[in-house]
Amino acid sequence: MKVSGSHTLNTTPVSFWNMVMDPEILEKITPGVKELKEKGEDTYHAISEVKVGPVKGEFKGELSIKDKVENHSCVLVVDQKSKMGNVVAEIQMNLEPLPEGNTQINYTGTAKMSGVLARMGQRIMSGVVSTLSKQFFQAMETHIKEQQQTES
Amino acid sequence: MGNFIGKSVKRREDARFLKGAGKYTDDIKLPKMTQVAFVRSPYAHAKILNVDTSAARNANGVVAIYTADDGCGQYGVPCGWQVNFKNGETMREPMHPLLAKDKIRHLGEAVAIVIAESLELARDAAELVEVDYEELPAVTNPRDAMEDGAPLVHDQWTDNAAFDWCIGNDRAEVEAALEAAHHVTEMEFRNQRLAPNAIEPRSYIADYDVNADKWTLYTSTQNPHLIRLLLCAFALGIPEHKVRVVSHDVGGGFGSKIYHYTEEALVTWASKEIGRPVKWTSDRSEAFLTDAHGRDHVVTSKMGFDKEGKIVAHLTDEYCGLGAYLSTFAPAVPTYLHGTLFQGVYTTPLIHLNVTAPFTHTVPVDAYRGAGRPEATYLLERMLSKAAAEMNLDQAEIRFKNFIPPFDGIEQPGYQTQVALQYDSGNYEETLKRGLEMLGYEDFRKEQEEARKNGKLLGVGISTYIEGCGIAPSAVVGALGARAGLYEVGHVRVQPTGKVSVFTGTHSHGQGHETVFAQFVADKLGIDMDDVEILHGDTEQVAFGMGTYGSRSLAVGGSAIIKSVEKVLEKGAKIAAHKLEAAEEDLEYAEGKWTVKGTDKSVSFGDVSLTAYVPHDYPEGLEPGLDFSSFYDPANFTYPFGTHIAVVEVCSDTGRVDLKRFIACDDVGNVMNPMIVDGQIHGGVVQGIGQALLEEVVFDEDGQMINASYMDYAMPRADDLPMIETDRTTTPCPHNPLGVKGAGEAGAIGSTPAVVNAVVDAVAHLGVKDIQMPLTPQRVWKAIQN
The missing domain is CATH 3.90.1170.50 (Aldehyde oxidase/xanthine dehydrogenase, a/b hammerhead)
Incomplete structure (x- = not known):
């Protein structure tokens, strides 16, 4: 399955980069994440609870970040297992600075599914992914606002 | 015709099925x-x-x-x-x-x-x-599986082929004839993979009894x-x-x-x-993933014609997927049950089929309603209609030009094909004539022309099929290289009171054997149907059997029962002669009694059977009892045939196909119960329509089946279908006692190409020559747009 999209955030590429590279913040803003533990450099053990429509369950596995070009781009690698099947995804993320200190995040990649997810879920998974990414960016926006309020 | 044969007797088994009282394994x-x-x-x-x-x-x-x-x-x-x-x-x-x-x-x-x-x-x-x-990495498409570097299913071999096979005339000779032909029609398509979808999922219970050391x-x-x-x-x-x-x-079952x-x-x-x-009972997801699938052929084909539209040669190469392992019948399906039908109902003088059968990373592929014959029929019937369009001939006309002339298998000999078989009897043009009458073909063509002027896309599709049923004569399939022959066992036990228990090695799972077999046994014995019980499905009740598939139960299983009925009557006549103090040859048997010809002296079936079990006054040297078992090995396959015609309207905006009429004029030989034959035809036709318009097992590039549920796998539903109009001609099978040919698969074999031919006919004037199955609205719409 192809995954792609873009989102504009009211923050600079540098601050976005710092947020994504901070496991505590990442744990807070990633939808459904119950636990995110650093396993090694840029590699995390993740447990998440996903519930979007008929797709719900606990996912366990690894999350890692590779091909990092600081403040500019990276590749997010997801390898999650669940009773419904497994998801393996590689998402390329590019940050584009916009005027007034904003950032456009463009992401594109593929997700491979197996098990029940592939058999029953494939048709609805693109909807699930888009809901999850929306939730991710919303949570990030909320986080940014909170931060800005604290700073001011 | 007796009291029951040929009558639409209501199905006995329905009483329990309709009440939800059937006894299924689960x-x-x-x-x-x-x-x-x-x-x-x-x-x-x-x-x-x-x-x-x-x-x-x-x-x-x-x-x-x-x-x-x-x-x-x-x-x-x-x-x-x-x-x-x-x-x-x-x-x-x-x-x-x-x-x-x-x-x-x-x-x-x-x-x-x-x-x-x-x-x-x-x-x-x-x-x-x-x-x-x-x-x-996985490979699911049979042609891809034979590419260099394809992932191997079994590492012990250097490529994925399980075998290759060919049948028919010398390839070079066929190629030369194609070279010289006036016109050559070509086709390349996939006969898509289907899931069998029996309503009852597979279910097994094993019970080991330690004291008896028995399962x-x-x-x-x-x-x-x-x-x-x-x-x-x-x-x-x-x-x-x-x-x-x-x-x-x-x-x-449908084969699965x-x-x-x-x-x-x-x-x-x-x-x-x-x-x-x-106990294990499959759930529906497991059924999609583990029941053997059907079809899965990738086909490249050429058919050559002379100026008049007569076929001069036919050459086909196929990749037929077998799945990851060889299921019980798998190698027979794309070969013996497929290539042997490449003659169709036509006089094609030169035929060559070459099959490459690879393993793929999928569940095994095996017989699914029709098993190899729908694939052969789809190819031939699409090819003829495509050729007709290319050569500016009418779909019906090109068939009439090529039909094998009528033969009854008695006066005229059977028809020897180029692909090993000898057809038993046939009158192919008759079913087409009848089908065209049922449709009102001439009027429809006018209606179609008018409709086109108004932007309405109407189409008609014809398919004139033949199939090989009554599998399988040991001698014939043995000569073809099979490991087995498929005879049948019929056991008739007359109880002392004249009630009859019939044990058959065939198995009923929707076919209505309990009714149909009782009909002809009752008629042959001249007794009431209520006095005949049909038993099957238990290896300790029935001596042996080969089961039910390949439309074989009546033609092979019924014939075995008839053999035993004849033995009962033969022995009964000896007992009757003794009781009547007459010579056996002076007796006649009718209406359940033996009568001394020209007199009113008679003895009933019940009296004779009681005497057989209480033999105080009994012919010397004759064993007591009235109980016979017979094995029947058919002399040949049977060859039902017929004409299916579909009428469709295609929506030019959405590509949706609306099936307006479906006509089936079949010849299944003699008919024991017309209602049950109609039911079998209806069911088969609907499965064939399902393949034409809706069904396909879809794998993604990793080999995941992405439509393994009823949310995504499209099965035909009542609102996809018109009332199916059936009629029949009758050309009896010359080599079995009931003259029957089989009706279980005919519908699924004839219908698919009729529907696709109709859709292509509806949009032919827009330049469309072929559309790949299933003909989803998207595919039809794209074909129209291109």
């Missing part, structure tokens, strides 16, 4: 019975790195868990047919293990069996089994004796007389319940291990 609950959940692979191709059952073993209610490392790991299920390579190399026949060891070769392949006190507990425990896989296997199968033979002699190596196989009511499956052998093995009954 309805059976035995004391101390355990339940099974399988741990199945989520990948199509993977290495199994580790299987950890420790957490699952400690789960609540778990009785046992087995993997390939346990005793069952040494066993596999066999393939029943062998097709060797053209160069003489033996067919590649991999072990089909009961549980996968080291490697996964298709999605859903079982890695472990979890046995627990209840289904819920078994499923909960199965979720605790941790399997580490290393996913590998009872309750199974939803089409052929209990064959399952016992394969299970005992080939899968587990246990003595055949120590296993009883019982198959009560079965909710549809012919085969001996791994789960069947595994529950049998496990029942002895734990000393308790073990």
